[in-house]
Amino acid sequence: MSTEKLDIPENMKSTLVPEIMQPETEFKFRCHKDISCFNACCKRTDLTLTPYDVLRLRQHLDMSSEEFLKNHTVPFEMDAHGTPGIKMRTDNEGACLFVREEGCSVYEDRPSSCRLYGLGSLAKHDQGTSGEHFIHFRNKEEHCKGWDEDKTQTVKEFTAAQGVDVYEEYNKDWMRLMLKKKSAGPSIGKPSELSLQLFFMASYDLDRFKRFIQSPSFSKIFTLEKAEFDKICSDDLELLTFGGRFMLHVLFGEESVPVAENAAEKRYEERKDIIDMRYKAEVEAHNVKAEELKKEALRVDDERQDDGHDADSCHGKSCK
Ligand code: SF4
Numbered sequence: 001m002s003t004e005k006l007d008i009p010e011n012m013k014s015t016l017v018p019e020i021m022q023p024e025t026e027f028k029f030r031c032h033k034d035i036s037c038f039n040a041c042c043k044r045t046d047l048t049l050t051p052y053d054v055l056r057l058r059q060h061l062d063m064s065s066e067e068f069l070k071n072h073t074v075p076f077e078m079d080a081h082g083t084p085g086i087k088m089r090t091d092n093e094g095a096c097l098f099v100r101e102e103g104c105s106v107y108e109d110r111p112s113s114c115r116l117y118g119l120g121s122l123a124k125h126d127q128g129t130s131g132e133h134f135i136h137f138r139n140k141e142e143h144c145k146g147w148d149e150d151k152t153q154t155v156k157e158f159t160a161a162q163g164v165d166v167y168e169e170y171n172k173d174w175m176r177l178m179l180k181k182k183s184a185g186p187s188i189g190k191p192s193e194l195s196l197q198l199f200f201m202a203s204y205d206l207d208r209f210k211r212f213i214q215s216p217s218f219s220k221i222f223t224l225e226k227a228e229f230d231k232i233c234s235d236d237l238e239l240l241t242f243g244g245r246f247m248l249h250v251l252f253g254e255e256s257v258p259v260a261e262n263a264a265e266k267r268y269e270e271r272k273d274i275i276d277m278r279y280k281a282e283v284e285a286h287n288v289k290a291e292e293l294k295k296e297a298l299r300v301d302d303e304r305q306d307d308g309h310d311a312d313s314c315h316g317k318s319c320k
Pocket residue numbers: 041042045096097098099100103104105106107110111114
């Protein structure tokens with residue numbers, strides 16, 4: 001087992017033993033309904049949701065993305081730049097709203113971290129390669145008795161049995177964005193407020209993102225082939241994948257989505273009247289202000305002359 005140092009998220013630092021586990025690493029773990037701690041992990045949760053988690057859960061609940069975000073999530077900032085993330089909403093005691101006496105009520109579509117429970121995962125980019133992959137590590141919490149059970153399996157067998165692979169596949173682009181943002185460091189600076197809003201929309205609020213793609217303001221700047229446009233607008237998974245690509249464009253300026261020719265000029269033409277109006281208003285305000293200052297200066301000068309404090313009458317000496 002490797003003891004490579006990991007960049008562990010702050011909220012996990014207190015509980016885990018950071019040992020990287022390779023796909024073939026064996027470990028003993030089993031969770032089942034008759035275990036003494038059954039549901040203990042769901043009654044004390046701190047679950048960060050990924051875009052694919054949100055998609056699966058809201059499809060399970062047959063909810064729009066707006067409805068799901070409003071009823072089941074709370075926002076938080078993932079980094080010092082205020083990159084928006086979401087967590088699963090809990091009750092006042094910290095219990096997941098989906099836990100029932102008999103177990104998880106959204107089991108088939110439970111989030112990736114619930115599936116992996118017992119292990120943690122991080123996306124990693126290896127120097128000199130073009131792709132990212134997930135690495136797993138032991139995340140042993142004291143209340144979890146699954147570690148005392150006598151079932152041996154490899155990491156690969158465990159993640160396959162928990163259906164984690166498909167989650168990792170669909171979350172890969174999003175993790176790549178986060179990694180890229182982190183490794184770019186201060187060179188890209190703080191994204192604008194608008195970029196952060198687009199990030200939230202493309203990651204979690206897919207219904208709104210779809211409306212944005214269908215809006216005239218999108219098509220004036222970006223050009224998508226009709227076949228691709230139709231695919232994105234009719235399949236939420238395609239939309240999610242496109243969202244990752246779109247954010248590469250927004251956050252890092254990568255030409256990952258084709259831009260309409262002369263988009264900037266067209267946008268200026270379209271907004272020319274407003275820009276001109278604003279400019280005229282600014283010039284007008286500036287002139288008014290200058291006029292006021294001039295009048296004020298003349299008024300002060302008049303007062304000084306009335307008081308016999310004309311500069312000439314002092315002959316350069318100070319008046320007392
Ligand atoms: S979603 Fe299900 S497995 Fe995950 S914390 Fe909630 S009840 Fe537990």
